[in-house]
Amino acid sequence: MIPERLRTVELAQGHLSDIFAFTVPLAFEKTFVSLVAHFTDNDTLGGTAPTVFIRAGLDDPTPVDEGPLSVDIHGSGGAPVARANLRRSTTDGDTFFVSITHTKSAGPWKLQIRNNESEPLRFNGFIANDEHATKRPWPEFSALGRLVFDANAVHSRQILVRNVGVSALSFKDKAGDRFGPAGSKIVISKVPDPIPSHHTGIIEMTSEPLAEVATRQTSTFDHLFTIDDALQLDRRVTYLVDPPLLPRTRCRENDGCREYVRNFDLFPPDFTPDFSCVTCGHFPEDHGLPPAPPFDPFPPFPP
Numbered sequence: 001m002i003p004e005r006l007r008t009v010e011l012a013q014g015h016l017s018d019i020f021a022f023t024v025p026l027a028f029e030k031t032f033v034s035l036v037a038h039f040t041d042n043d044t045l046g047g048t049a050p051t052v053f054i055r056a057g058l059d060d061p062t063p064v065d066e067g068p069l070s071v072d073i074h075g076s077g078g079a080p081v082a083r084a085n086l087r088r089s090t091t092d093g094d095t096f097f098v099s100i101t102h103t104k105s106a107g108p109w110k111l112q113i114r115n116n117e118s119e120p121l122r123f124n125g126f127i128a129n130d131e132h133a134t135k136r137p138w139p140e141f142s143a144l145g146r147l148v149f150d151a152n153a154v155h156s157r158q159i160l161v162r163n164v165g166v167s168a169l170s171f172k173d174k175a176g177d178r179f180g181p182a183g184s185k186i187v188i189s190k191v192p193d194p195i196p197s198h199h200t201g202i203i204e205m206t207s208e209p210l211a212e213v214a215t216r217q218t219s220t221f222d223h224l225f226t227i228d229d230a231l232q233l234d235r236r237v238t239y240l241v242d243p244p245l246l247p248r249t250r251c252r253e254n255d256g257c258r259e260y261v262r263n264f265d266l267f268p269p270d271f272t273p274d275f276s277c278v279t280c281g282h283f284p285e286d287h288g289l290p291p292a293p294p295f296d297p298f299p300p301f302p303p
Contacts, residue, residue, distance in 0.1 A: 014115065020112070022109050035124075081103060084098060160201075190203065
C-alpha cells in the first residue's frame with residue numbers, strides 16, 4: 001500500500017492541526033502512523049511528545065499520548081472498535097509512531113495532532129497499513145526557479161535539500177549523472193552523504209556552456225532523483241533554463257529590424273547589390289553576422 005502523507009503547518013503550543021482522514025481496508029487489522037517534529041534545520045528538539053487524537057465514525061476523538069499503554073478507540077455506537085498507543089523512537093527523540101489495532105469494522109477514520117511543546121513545531125509523517133511503509137525519507141528541495149546562463153562559461157548551481165521524513169535520505173544519483181532530460185548540458189557534480197531526519201544537504205550541479213540564442217525562450221525541465229523508499233512525487237524537481245542572448249547589435253539596440261537574425265541570401269527578397277538588409281537597410285555586421293564578401297555582378301565561370 002502506498003502510504004498517505006501527513007504535513008502540518010507550524011503549530012504553536014496547544015494548537016491542533018487540520019483533520020487528516022485515512023482509509024482502513026477491510027483486509028487490514030492494523031494502521032501505523034509515523035510523525036517527525038521539526039524545529040530548526042539540523043537540530044533535534046527532543047521535547048514534549050505530541051498528542052494524537054483518533055476518531056472512528058461519529059464518536060468523540062480519543063487522545064493518544066506517549067506511553068506503554070494502549071487506549072480504546074470507540075465507534076459511532078460507543079463500543080470499542082480499536083486500541084491505539086503512541087511510542088517514541090529510541091533512535092531519534094522527535095520521531096513518534098502510533099499503532100492502531102482494529103477489532104471491529106468502523107469508520108470513517110480521522111486524526112489530529114496537538115503540539116504540546118513550548119516551541120512552535122511542524123509535523124511530517126506517513127499513514128499506512130504496514131509499519132515499514134511509514135519509515136520513509138521525505139526530500140524537500142529548495143526552489144530552483146530560473147537558471148540564467150552566460151555564453152561560453154561554465155556555471156555551478158546548488159540545491160538545498162531537507163529530509164523532513166522519518167528515515168535517512170540516500171541518493172543513488174552520482175557525480176557525472178545528467179541533470180534533467182537527455183541532451184541536457186547540466187550534470188550533477190556532487191551529492192550529499194545520507195541525510196538523517198531533521199537535517200539538510202547540498203546538491204551541486206555544473207552546466208556546460210550553452211549556445212547563444214537571438215530570442216530567449218525559457219525551457220521547463222523535470223529531474224527525478226533516484227532515492228530509496230521516497231515517494232515519486234517527493235523525488236521530482238522542476239526548473240527553468242534561460243539560454244544566453246546573442247550580443248546586442250545595431251538593430252537590436254534601435255529596435256529597427258525585428259528580423260535581425262535572418263540570413264542574407266543572394267536571391268530575392270534578401271538580395272541587394274550592397275548586401276544590405278531589405279528590411280532595415282543595415283549591413284550583415286549590424287545584425288551580428290559576418291561581413292558580406294565584395295559583390296561581383298559577373299563572377300567567373302568555373303574552369
